[in-house]
C-alpha cells in the first residue's frame with residue numbers, strides 16, 4: 001500500500017512509521033513524505049532517510065482549494081493510495097477528505113472524543129483527569145472525529161506539566177500509529193458506521 005505521511009513539524013510520528021515500515025512483512029510502504037512547510041524538520045529527516053519528499057507551501061495559494069488541488073496532484077504523481085497525517089497543521093475541505101474517505105488516518109494527542117483541538121495536555125491537566133492518552137482515527141470532515149482505530153492510555157501523575165505528560169503520551173503515539181497503520185493496511189479492520197471492528201486498545 002503506497003502511503004504518504006503528511007507533516008508540518010518535527011515528524012516524530014513520521015519517524016516511527018518509517019521505522020515500522022522497514023520491517024519486511026509490513027503491509028504499507030512509505031512512498032512519500034509531504035509537507036505544507038518547506039522548512040519542516042520532518043521533511044529534512046525523511047530526505048536523509050532516503051524517502052521521497054515534497055513540499056506544497058500553502059502560503060503561495062489563494063485559497064484552501066487551490067492548495068489542496070496541488071496536494072492532490074503531488075499525491076497522484078507518486079501514485080499514493082493511503083495517507084497518514086502526522087502533525088499536519090492544516091484543516092482540509094470536505095472535497096479533499098472526500099477524495100480519501102477510508103484511506104486517511106490521523107493521530108490526535110488525547111483520548112477522543114475528549115479534548116479535540118489544540119493544547120490537549122494543558123486542558124487535561126487543568127481538568128484534573130487521571131487518565132489521558134492518544135487516538136488514531138480515520139479522517140472525516142469534522143475535526144478530530146471519525147472511526148477510531150487505536151487508542152493508548154497513560155496515567156496523569158502528580159507534578160506533571162504539559163511537557164512531561166505530553167512526552168508520556170507521545171511515546172505511546174509512536175507505538176499505536178504503526179500498529180494502526182498495520183491493521184488498516186493489512187485489511188484486518190473494517191469500518192461499520194462510526195466504529196472500526198478489529199481495532200485495538202493499549203494501556
Ligand code: GRF
Pocket residue numbers: 007009010011012013014042086087088107108109170173
Ligand atoms: C503529535 O502530538 C500528534 O499527536 C499531533 O501533532 C503532534 C505531531 O508530533 N497530531 P510529531 O511531528 O509527530 O513529532
